[in-house]
Amino acid sequence: MSDEPATQSARGTLSREKVLLAAVAMADAAGGAVPSTRKLAERLGVRAMALYHHFKNKDELLDGMVDLVFAEVELPEPGQDWREGMRLRAGSMRAALNRHPWAVGLMDSRLDAGTATLRHHDAVLGCLRRDGFSVAGAAHSISLLDSYVYGFAIQEAALPFDSAGGDDMEELAAGIMARAAEAFPYLAEIAVEHAMKPGYAYGDEFAIGLDLILDGMERRREQW
Amino acid sequence: MSDEPATQSARGTLSREKVLLAAVAMADAAGGAVPSTRKLAERLGVRAMALYHHFKNKDELLDGMVDLVFAEVELPEPGQDWREGMRLRAGSMRAALNRHPWAVGLMDSRLDAGTATLRHHDAVLGCLRRDGFSVAGAAHSISLLDSYVYGFAIQEAALPFDSAGGDDMEELAAGIMARAAEAFPYLAEIAVEHAMKPGYAYGDEFAIGLDLILDGMERRREQW
DNA sequence: CAGGAAAACTGTACGGTGTACAGTACAACC
DNA sequence: GGTTGTACTGTACACCGTACAGTTTTCCTG
Numbered sequence: 001m002s003d004e005p006a007t008q009s010a011r012g013t014l015s016r017e018k019v020l021l022a023a024v025a026m027a028d029a030a031g032g033a034v035p036s037t038r039k040l041a042e043r044l045g046v047r048a049m050a051l052y053h054h055f056k057n058k059d060e061l062l063d064g065m066v067d068l069v070f071a072e073v074e075l076p077e078p079g080q081d082w083r084e085g086m087r088l089r090a091g092s093m094r095a096a097l098n099r100h101p102w103a104v105g106l107m108d109s110r111l112d113a114g115t116a117t118l119r120h121h122d123a124v125l126g127c128l129r130r131d132g133f134s135v136a137g138a139a140h141s142i143s144l145l146d147s148y149v150y151g152f153a154i155q156e157a158a159l160p161f162d163s164a165g166g167d168d169m170e171e172l173a174a175g176i177m178a179r180a181a182e183a184f185p186y187l188a189e190i191a192v193e194h195a196m197k198p199g200y201a202y203g204d205e206f207a208i209g210l211d212l213i214l215d216g217m218e219r220r221r222e223q224w
Numbered sequence: 225m226s227d228e229p230a231t232q233s234a235r236g237t238l239s240r241e242k243v244l245l246a247a248v249a250m251a252d253a254a255g256g257a258v259p260s261t262r263k264l265a266e267r268l269g270v271r272a273m274a275l276y277h278h279f280k281n282k283d284e285l286l287d288g289m290v291d292l293v294f295a296e297v298e299l300p301e302p303g304q305d306w307r308e309g310m311r312l313r314a315g316s317m318r319a320a321l322n323r324h325p326w327a328v329g330l331m332d333s334r335l336d337a338g339t340a341t342l343r344h345h346d347a348v349l350g351c352l353r354r355d356g357f358s359v360a361g362a363a364h365s366i367s368l369l370d371s372y373v374y375g376f377a378i379q380e381a382a383l384p385f386d387s388a389g390g391d392d393m394e395e396l397a398a399g400i401m402a403r404a405a406e407a408f409p410y411l412a413e414i415a416v417e418h419a420m421k422p423g424y425a426y427g428d429e430f431a432i433g434l435d436l437i438l439d440g441m442e443r444r445r446e447q448w
Numbered sequence: 449c450a451g452g453a454a455a456a457c458t459g460t461a462c463g464g465t466g467t468a469c470a471g472t473a474c475a476a477c478c
Numbered sequence: 479g480g481t482t483g484t485a486c487t488g489t490a491c492a493c494c495g496t497a498c499a500g501t502t503t504t505c506c507t508g
Contacts, residue, residue: 011474011485032333036465047487049467054485058466101332108329108381109256118408125410135417138410143379143426144372144433151375155367157332184342186349186362193359202367209368212444216436235456235503260494271458273496278456282495 013045016054020064027065027102032157034062034102062106067114069103072096075123082131083214086141089124090149090210097153104157107150137224141217148213152206165201237269240278244288251289251326256381258286258326286330291338293327296320299347306355307438310365313348314373314434321377328381331374361448365441372437376430389425 022043026035037058041048055061074092076085097104113121121142128138156163180187194200246267250259261282265272279285298316300309321328337345345366352362380387404411418424 014485037467038465049469049488050486052467105329105332108325108378110382111384115404118404118411122408122411125414129410129413135414139414139418140429140432140436143376143429144436147372147375147379147433148368149371149375150378151371151373152367154332154374154378155371158334160335180339180342184346186353187342187346189353190349190359190363194363205364205367208364209371212364212368212437212440215443216440219439220436238456261496262494273459273498274457276496 014050014054016064019044019051019054019061020068023061023065024068024100028100030102032102032105034065034106060112063110063112063114066103066106066110067116069096069100070114070120071116072099073120075120076127078126078130080127082127082133083218085127086124086145086214086217087210090145091206093149094153094206097149098156101153101157104150104153132221134224137221140220140224144213144217148209152209156202159202163201163203165199165203238274238278240288243268243275243278243285244292247285247289248292248324252324254326256326256329258289258330284336287334287336287338290327290330290334291340293320293324294338294344295340296323297344299344300351302350302354304351306351306357307442309351310348310369310438310441311434314369315430317373318377318430321373322380325377325381328374328377356445358448361445364444364448368437368441372433376433380427383426387425387427389423389427 019040023035023040026040026043027033035043037048037051041051044050051061055064072092073096074088076082076089080088124142124145125138128141129135133141182188195202243264247259247264250264250267251257259267261272261275265275268274275285279288296316297320298312300306300313304312348366348369349362352365353359357365406412419426
């Protein structure tokens with residue numbers, strides 16, 4: 001609706017990068033949904049099929065979008081202590097997945113890693129290897145850390161309320177618990193005594209779990 | 225194609241449970257994709273719109289499918305040691321997500337937990353609470369364990385080769401590394417010295433990470 | 449047993465999706 | 479200045495979820 005190509009040609013208006021940036025912006029705005037090819041094209045002032053000159057198919061476009069998310073993640077700097085480096089990049093990765101929640105649902109079906117993704121993993125591996133982790137130890141560490149970060153992002157995305165806190169949740173918990181009554185006593189307990197407490201925010205759990213993992217890595221660093 | 229309703233009515237052929245079982249079976253068979261309403265209906269000898277008498281919309285059907293996956297997970301038994309209970313249910317959950325890989329991609333958008341899901345979480349919480357974890361400690365533990373299991377399942381699902389091992393991967397790693405050349409030295413190192421070793425299977429990482437987490441929980445059990 | 453209401457199905461249709469295929473117009477090069 | 483390749487457009491297809499309006503069949507009630 002914005003700027004139609006009218007009858008003129010729109011040659012030169014498109015490029016891989018411009019398409020990806022627009023797609024990410026639209027997905028962010030839409031909350032959790034990747035735009036359709038037609039909507040994306042319209043935003044770019046172009047017809048849907050024009051996209052297929054820059055991407056083999058939609059899946060390749062999704063690959064590119066996910067790679068853009070990885071490109072946003074802060075990587076550990078060369079001289080940095082492994083523990084601080086891991087904490088920073090885990091937090092940065094989580095933040096990126098919170099900014100782009102649509103990426104979480106895409107990750108399980110992405111087969112081709114982009115170059116930003118490869119650079120990301122290479123940097124993380126390097127930080128560990130340079131600080132005394134063996135090859136196997138670094139592999140264990142990355143599998144564990146990535147699983148934790150992705151899984152935490154899934155759970156935050158699935159939360160029906162804002163994980164930063166607020167009292168939207170009290171009514172929700174109350175509703176669930178009313179339905180489930182006393183059939184699930186431990187769930188009721190945790191809802192009442194933990195999640196409904198004033199200062200509660202699920203997002204705070206991230207650092208707690210991450211610290212446990214980093215402690216365990218520290219302890220195993222030499223033996224792995 | 226199998227048994228069309230011809231001209232007669234197909235009354236009584238449907239029920240929530242039958243629909244869900246068929247949907248899960250079809251999704252499993254298809255690998256990673258949930259069936260369309262039409263395909264699902266055809267398999268049940270019914271027309272697509274008949275499904276909407278048992279489910280408000282497709283999302284509610286997906287909720288039910290995910291709940292069925294949770295129902296398959298073995299729960300810790302009442303008298304069981306927390307550590308053994310957690311290990312068993314984590315392994316069982318991972319196995320269920322491997323059997324039903326389509327569920328992994330659904331989890332980030334499920335807002336309404338089914339009763340099997342609630343029972344699942346209640347049982348896990350109970351196992352921890354009965355063995356000395358505080359309410360907060362149990363909350364930390366569950367957040368961490370669930371994140372790890374879901375995240376690991378994501379990574380297994382995203383793997384372009386079978387995580388149980390095999391040499392499909394050598395060619396793949398070779399291909400990637402040929403493209404990436406020496407731009408990613410640490411990635412190259414881990415590919416050659418770790419992932420391409422004869423006995424390697426990514427799935428083995430699961431137990432290693434899980435043990436680290438359980439150790440950390442043990443250490444924090446009293447102080448949390 | 450009659451009749452009417454509720455429940456479980458069918459038929460059709462609408463707007464949306466990804467994308468195959470065949471133009472068409474412009475840019476660049478011999 | 480013609481040829482060739484590239485980047486776009488137009489049209490069309492099969493498929494998707496589902497709204498809405500029948501059509502049966504069953505079951506409850508008088």
